[in-house]
Amino acid sequence: MDESPFKGKTGLRRVWNAMHYSFAGLKAAYRHEDAFRQEVLLSLLLIPLALFLPAAGTGKALMVASVLLVLIVELVNSAIEATVDRISLENHNLAKRAKDIGSAAVLLGLVNVVIVWSLVLLG
Numbered sequence: 001m002d003e004s005p006f007k008g009k010t011g012l013r014r015v016w017n018a019m020h021y022s023f024a025g026l027k028a029a030y031r032h033e034d035a036f037r038q039e040v041l042l043s044l045l046l047i048p049l050a051l052f053l054p055a056a057g058t059g060k061a062l063m064v065a066s067v068l069l070v071l072i073v074e075l076v077n078s079a080i081e082a083t084v085d086r087i088s089l090e091n092h093n094l095a096k097r098a099k100d101i102g103s104a105a106v107l108l109g110l111v112n113v114v115i116v117w118s119l120v121l122l123g
Contacts, residue, residue, distance in 0.1 A: 032078075036071070036075070043067045069113075070109040074109075076102065081099055084099060
């Protein structure tokens with residue numbers, strides 16, 4: 001089995017490459033995924049709000065983390081969708097299942113935001 005030619009990179013070169021690929025992924029998600037853009041805008045509102053609301057440091061951290069988790073899950077969901085679409089654009093039960101499960105993960109992330117924020121601010 002062929003390995004990626006980038007697998008042998010170590011040290012600072014590996015870190016530099018990883019950072020480059022990560023920023024390319026963020027840029028691609030922002031450019032091609034409407035949901036990711038909407039969630040970025042939401043995070044640009046909610047994260048500063050979390051820092052200014054009257055909550056303890058742990059509560060603020062939980063609020064910020066819950067918002068960042070939505071972005072993380074959306075990135076994974078977008079990667080799943082891109083991979084499924086790369087394999088085939090045909091309607092297939094397994095492709096639908098993969099995309100639906102990824103979407104459900106994003107939904108649970110959003111529900112998590114509501115629960116965490118409610119518990120921190122009201123609880």
